[in-house]
Amino acid sequence: MNKMAVTCDKCGYRFKIPKTKKKRFLGPKEGKVFVHYFNCPECLTKYPYYIETDKVNEIIQKKKKLQKANKVEKDNDQITDNLKEMDHLNRIGRIEQELLKKHFTLDD
Ligand SMILES: [Zn+2]
Numbered sequence: 001m002n003k004m005a006v007t008c009d010k011c012g013y014r015f016k017i018p019k020t021k022k023k024r025f026l027g028p029k030e031g032k033v034f035v036h037y038f039n040c041p042e043c044l045t046k047y048p049y050y051i052e053t054d055k056v057n058e059i060i061q062k063k064k065k066l067q068k069a070n071k072v073e074k075d076n077d078q079i080t081d082n083l084k085e086m087d088h089l090n091r092i093g094r095i096e097q098e099l100l101k102k103h104f105t106l107d108d
Helices: 054-072 076-103
Strands: 005-007 014-016 021-027 031-039 046-052
Touching (some): 046 054, 046 076, 054 076
Antiparallel strands (some): 021 031
């Protein structure tokens, strides 16, 4: 995942995503929030990469469980249901990330 190449919006420099750092926030309803981010190596602009909260971790755990279940599941209907549920979790995960990125910004 960390090998993805990105282009900096500010200076146009193209680089591979470096090792992320994390900044801790305390959200009113989210509790502990960790914003994982990286800097453009050229102009040091901060980019949020992934935001971690209890809710986000819960979604990831549920997804992992379904993935694992599908490896041994024999019932095709159940497999389809699990895939649908994983799709759904992916969608709420993405929406959650968008919302969190708006609330927890890295500007000092
Ligand atoms: Zn830059």
